[in-house]
Amino acid sequence: MAGLLDQFVCVRMVMANSMDLSLFQFDYGLTWAAFFMNADKTVYGRYGSRGQENGSNDVTLDGFRKAMEGALELHKGYPGNKTSLTAKKGPAPRFPIPQGYPGLQNFPATVTPGDKRNNNSCMHCHEVTAGEYKIYRGARQAIPDNVLWTWPMPDALGLGMDLNEKATVKSVTAGSPAAKDGFKAADEILTLEGQPIVSIADVQWVLERAKDNAKLKAEVKRGSGKATVTLSLPPGWRRKGDFGWRAATWSSFRPDMNGEDLKPGERQTLKLADTATGFRINYVGPGAPGLQKDDVVVEVDGLRAGIASFSLFLAHVAQKKLPGEKIAVTVLRGGKEQKVQLTAR
């Protein structure tokens, strides 16, 4: 690793204060994120992914090493490959720096000297996402799917990725959009929509920017040859993902509780169909009286179907309930149903 790192100028950024949001567009929910860049600010690629509560489970040293090697290859080919890298930067953001967001204006340009780490002057990256939520909540508008399910993981389309490689498919879920489009296990995604791919984060970047119903052209290495596969994005595909782990939801619309999806065996035991409303509560805060840990929510605002995951519950709150409005839930507790009322924030 030392030999690889020595080929880069390594910069560590420890705060989001005054971060250039036009240049650094990444999943702000990450606790560790990396950019590979040219000195002229051309982005070669990104590294860092997260699709679950434990932020360490979707990244590995081997995957990071392979991403660095890929970035070095792109650097060798620069500027001849410049056109292929153009789309690695996104459009102008809503604000040039995070301090433009509501609730973040009072953060200083940099951390106040003399303060400990994580002090009140140190802005965390996830506060940018929370700022986006607050824009919609303040305007009493539904938070769109592409903001809630931001930076979707490829497994939302049925692509299970090998964390120890750049962007190699480890498994393809039967019946998924990726399966129907012809992806196979061991396919290595070389380019997606013409962008060279050095990591799973690079795949996520293309997905993040894609519209529903888009058809994304992927060039893959398959066996000793190559193949072209078109990845189709069906309506609502993002909703298969999980965003309940995002810290930003806690300072925004989320009621004071946490939940987790039911396992298949649990659904069978509880006689709940796959699409039936159902998730388990695993944390109750002071702001959610009446709820108890291990309650299983089986109805939300009269809906016994369609809220089959904790993320879909949070989306229901973010899209259907205004701040302060009540959310009527029915829970299974000790084998009996009970009514509980929560409050959207």
Added chain:
Amino acid sequence: MKISLMASAALAAFCVAQEAGPLQKSLQDMEVQGPWVYNNLATGFAEAKKTGKPLLVVFR
């Protein structure tokens, strides 16, 4: 090897004796040593331009 060990492993590879700057000291963020540019993008970009190396920018 998970990311929780990654930062330590990668950064420990660069244990060269260099004085930590005032921000790093004030944050008591002493796990980073050596040739990592600490929280200064302008310095990083200037060094990359001078050396012809690509940048690795880590947000942590």
